[in-house]
Amino acid sequence: MNAFRLILAAVLMSAASPAFAQWFKYPTPGIPRTADGKPNLSAPAPKTADGKPDLSGVWLTQGIYIGDITKDRKEPLPFQPWAADLYKYRRETQGKDDPTGWCVVGGVPRSTAVPYPFKILHTTGMVVILYEAVHSYRQIFTDGRPLPKDPNPQWFGYSVGHWDGDTFVVESSGFNDNAWLDNFGHPGTESLRVTERFRRKDFGHMEVQITIDDPKAYTKPWDVTLPLVYQPDAELIEYMCPENNKDVVHLVGK
């Protein structure tokens, strides 16, 4: 039941609203609170021991960008013609070929542009993101390694991160050519390279500027900025997509 509801929300995403974890309340330890005990989301951004912003915590992307990451772009996307045609087809057929209909992970950047929270962890040599969506995770190596020259193509690609001042910059490549950049179906190919710049503005707010560089699908790089909001006193719930998945038979595109 639960998985069914969540899958429907994810896939039939025209007006998805956050429906998660309302029942789950555990006070997040160690976060700033106002005098009445409420989380103080406008407190300053916390720092780690090395003086960099601490990005850890449960985050959720603000609703407007969910589904269509290009929602507030003023200019048209620099599609290659075939990619424009494919995008148009996916919209006309209501995303019936969406790989997440089979509970495959959303990948990058799509996993950030869905109505499910994710938890960022800092650990030695890595930043890890635990996604509620499809109960999956992503490793971002911060130990100085370069991106691999011949990676195994993956849905999440291969990610390395470094600090540029107070901005955490993540570069990813090594994607397979099945990717949808968002629920609406903007295409990605094996040439996709994604740069994400995470800027924590205060305790409760972060922005991620996402640059899409995929010369096979787009004539030039383009970027969007997604606002993220901290989720206090909440927790990831177990989103087991393949349990009782009723989606596939409904993916008819009518």
Place this chain on the structure above:
Amino acid sequence: MHACRITIAATLTALMTTASASAQWLNHPTAGIPRTPDGKPDLAAPVPKSANGKPVLAGLWRPSPGLTGDIARNLKPGEVPFQPWAEALYKQRRATSSKDDPTANCIVGGVPRSDLVGYPFKILEVPGMVVILYEAVHAYRQIFTDGRELPKDPNPTWFGYSVGHWEGDTLVVLTTGFNDKGWLDNAGKPATEHLRVTERFIRKDFGNMDIQITIDDPKAYTKPWTVTQPLAFQPDTELLEYICNENNRYFDLVHDFGK
């Protein structure tokens, strides 16, 4: 192709001894691990310690063949204290070659089954939590170590709800809040919502760790029982992206399977 291979390996769980098929091609030197003068990982080096003096558990580990597939492999016949219905269900699952295995649908193995498969997992230690990233089905598990108690009325889940604390040099993880669909191992030993699992993580040296697993599920077993799964540190390699749902062919096969 790749996902298909792995899915079949995971789901045709007649494989009581899953072979190592992971990450042979992937070689990135693991930073900061002890090495012998010739540069090879020194797996017999002492247990590393964290700032608080406790053993570091973080790293990439892989269940040794020990109990993979069959959690009771090292027990004698009759030593699993089944309740009668649980024994009948287990026998039915064996007789039908595990055709009803939930992981065939790419659902996670849960606890303790995810400790007992042929795929590696990475343990992370972060403030207030130990996290396990499983290669199997690309899933994760959170173990809260901030002192919170197990919830009284948890949402039943496949992984349950886990809290951990240190007893000397042993990380003790208690887990409850399971749904009643879990299989304890690939062979299909049943579990119910009453399942309570205790895992004791005992790192013996740099390269070796044991998980002592106690199964306490009075609805399915007449008394608690304990087994030990050895783990081997995996140097100079990495988790692969195991996307079970990509091109899952299990149900094309299962019609002829388990008959």
